[in-house]
Amino acid sequence: MRLRYYGRLWKAYMRIGLLTTTQYPADTVIWIISMLLREAAGFVGILAIASVMGSLGAWSFYEICLLFSMCAVIEAISMAFFDNVWSIDSMIRRGEMDVYLVRPASPFVQMVGNRMHFQAVLSMLVYIGIFLWSARGAHVPLNLHTAFVLVEYVICGTLINSGIYTLFNSLNFWIVQGSDLAEFVQTCREFVKYPLHVFPAFIQGFFTYILPLGFIAYYPVLCLLGKTDMPVEILLPAVAAFVAGAASIVWRLGLKGYNSTGT
Amino acid sequence: MKKFYYLMRMAFMTKFAYIKAFWFNIFGTAVSILIYYFLWKYVFRTREELNGFTAAQMTTYVIISRVLSSQFSGGIDREFSEWVYKGNIVVELLRPVPLLYNLFGKRIGEFLFFLLFKGIPISILATLILGGTGPAGAGQLLLFGMSVLVSIVILFWIEVTVGLIGFFTLNVWGLTFTKSALLSILSGGVVPLFLFPDEVAQVLNYMPFAGMVSVPASIYLGKYDWNQAVQFIGLQIIWAILLGLGVLAFYRFAIKKVVVQGG
Numbered sequence: 474m475r476l477r478y479y480g481r482l483w484k485a486y487m488r489i490g491l492l493t494t495t496q497y498p499a500d501t502v503i504w505i506i507s508m509l510l511r512e513a514a515g516f517v518g519i520l521a522i523a524s525v526m527g528s529l530g531a532w533s534f535y536e537i538c539l540l541f542s543m544c545a546v547i548e549a550i551s552m553a554f555f556d557n558v559w560s561i562d563s564m565i566r567r568g569e570m571d572v573y574l575v576r577p578a579s580p581f582v583q584m585v586g587n588r589m590h591f592q593a594v595l596s597m598l599v600y601i602g603i604f605l606w607s608a609r610g611a612h613v614p615l616n617l618h619t620a621f622v623l624v625e626y627v628i629c630g631t632l633i634n635s636g637i638y639t640l641f642n643s644l645n646f647w648i649v650q651g652s653d654l655a656e657f658v659q660t661c662r663e664f665v666k667y668p669l670h671v672f673p674a675f676i677q678g679f680f681t682y683i684l685p686l687g688f689i690a691y692y693p694v695l696c697l698l699g700k701t702d703m704p705v706e707i708l709l710p711a712v713a714a715f716v717a718g719a720a721s722i723v724w725r726l727g728l729k730g731y732n733s734t735g736t
Numbered sequence: 737m738k739k740f741y742y743l744m745r746m747a748f749m750t751k752f753a754y755i756k757a758f759w760f761n762i763f764g765t766a767v768s769i770l771i772y773y774f775l776w777k778y779v780f781r782t783r784e785e786l787n788g789f790t791a792a793q794m795t796t797y798v799i800i801s802r803v804l805s806s807q808f809s810g811g812i813d814r815e816f817s818e819w820v821y822k823g824n825i826v827v828e829l830l831r832p833v834p835l836l837y838n839l840f841g842k843r844i845g846e847f848l849f850f851l852l853f854k855g856i857p858i859s860i861l862a863t864l865i866l867g868g869t870g871p872a873g874a875g876q877l878l879l880f881g882m883s884v885l886v887s888i889v890i891l892f893w894i895e896v897t898v899g900l901i902g903f904f905t906l907n908v909w910g911l912t913f914t915k916s917a918l919l920s921i922l923s924g925g926v927v928p929l930f931l932f933p934d935e936v937a938q939v940l941n942y943m944p945f946a947g948m949v950s951v952p953a954s955i956y957l958g959k960y961d962w963n964q965a966v967q968f969i970g971l972q973i974i975w976a977i978l979l980g981l982g983v984l985a986f987y988r989f990a991i992k993k994v995v996v997q998g999g
Contacts, residue, residue: 500907507910510917517921521931522775525786529778653760660764663771671778 482578483586490589504592508552509599512545515666532668535610536698542604544666544690546597547630553593555585555635562645562652570731580728613697622706626693629713634689636716639724646727662686685712739833743841744848751849762854765806766862772798773866787930793957796868797928800953803859804884805925807850807891808916808948812839816899817908829991836896836987843892872958879965883952886972890944893979894919900983900990924950944975 494501523529523537532540564570564584573580613619641658645651665686669677680687688709696705751758773795780791789797816839819825828835862868871877898915902908920926922945929937929950940946951968954960960968 497906499905500910503905503907503910503914507913507917510914510921514917514920514926518772518926519775521927522779525931526779526782650756650760653757657760657763657767660767663768667771667775672774676774 479578479582482582486586487589491591493589494591501592501595504590505596508549508593508596512541512548512600515663516541519667529668529671531670531700533611535607536694537668538603538607539611539613539697540668540690540694541666542600542607543626543630543694545600546604546627547634547689549593549597549600550627550631551635551638553590553597555631555638556590556593557585557588558635558639558642559652559655560584560588561642565645565731570728574728574731581724608697611698614699619697622693622696625706625709629709630689630693632713632717633685636713636720637684637686640716640720643720643723643727646731658684662689665689665691685716688712740837740841740844743833743838744845747842747845748849751846755853758853761806762858765802765854765858768806769799769802769858769862769866772802787928788959789928789957790869792867792869795866796863796870796957797953799859799862799866799868800956801925801928801949803855803862804887804949804952805916805920805923806854807847808919808925809912810846810850811891811895811912812843812846813895813899813902813912813915814908815842816896817902820903821906835991836984839896840892843888843895847888869957871956875962876955876958876965879969880952880956883947883955883965883969883972886969886976887948887952889976890947890972890979891919893976893983896983897986900986903990903993919945919948922946923948924953928953942971944972944979947972947975 519529519537519541520534523532523534528534529537561584570580573583576583637658638655641655642651644654648654661684664672664676665680669680669687669691677687680691688705692701692703692705693709695701695703776794776798777791779786780794784790786794819828828838831838833841863870871880894915898911899908902911905911922940922943924940924946925948929940929946931937932940941950947968951960951972955965955968
């Protein structure tokens, strides 16, 4: 019953999001271009560097493209459906969180449903194209294992990525600089778009154990290419559950202590 | 001149009031320096030099290019467009100083703040810690400074253009991301321009974008001889004038539209 209710609610939010996208076509085009270019800057950098060497250590040109495209797909999903966590900051300051609290549905669902970016889905198609092309070039085996890892990866990767954004943006409940911190975390995320092994051990460790962003692309790619003995298939859901759990706790605690601005 | 000084001071003080937020901005630039530093370090493990760049020179290039291109995400374009949404533009147009003069004063104030709190300290610290090279000579340092100064004028015109386009599209957010991503690629802010295909690199060298990162960095490293350096700075000045004339025409046209809309 409850689930069906949320299903209907989500559908209604998606409809609104889609209407917004089609209402302003020029806006949508700018959005898509800006999103593609944002990824392109990093992509140009790594491609230029990789072409100097022919490869980056044990990583071929195609494998680097694979890593980049997978990272971009996850970011696009987060942007399409969970982008509104970046507004927590302004919602708290303007006291807009009150609206969600008096309605019968979960505040989190209402918040992320409130703004969707279907433009991101369109830019995702480009990344999926790059992914397919580079997967072929990198000789990713076409079998059940690959399919399983990919499905698991899309779900868990999104949970980890959006979970970390939610967690850091939820800090806005307590501190004023919350969104600056979250943006800084997003900047640090740039590291994991590149093969982590080129960085010193402490950076690798940081993105594996402390801020597990390595799992949104690097380790799954290793697993797909058969380059690691790590049980990534098991680690992915474990890390995702951990991050999602932590984010959910922080969000709930913040909401509990939330006082309206009183204006 | 006194007016200009006060405008500059005002922007500087405003930035200064938000110095805490600026810390994260500085960390963000430091992170992007580190990423490219490690990537290039990895490349230079197997070679001595690349197109005349030694490892230390490449480190310096990374530092200068990342610091200079970190300016692309700031600027006056967002504020300028916001004036239109909120209707403040009416007040701004009524002020006794011309609108663009006002904006330019603000931009220079912001630049001085950038220089004092980010540009100079980060460059020196990063060069010392990561082991980059200093300027090729006192003359080169002087020309480098001149080149950066001219580049601010070019950047200002580009920001005004972005702000003006924002008048029509109502999506400055996407536009500013497009701007900063495009500028960092085209100016050599991501990787040195010589890594692009030859024809592309040749064209980009003479575009106004190169003047913002590639030209000053190359002068600093002594890649251009005295004659070349002076010629490139001359070219920058020509671009600054040409862009200025174009933008002024566009500005006259756009501002009329705004007045028609009623602010």
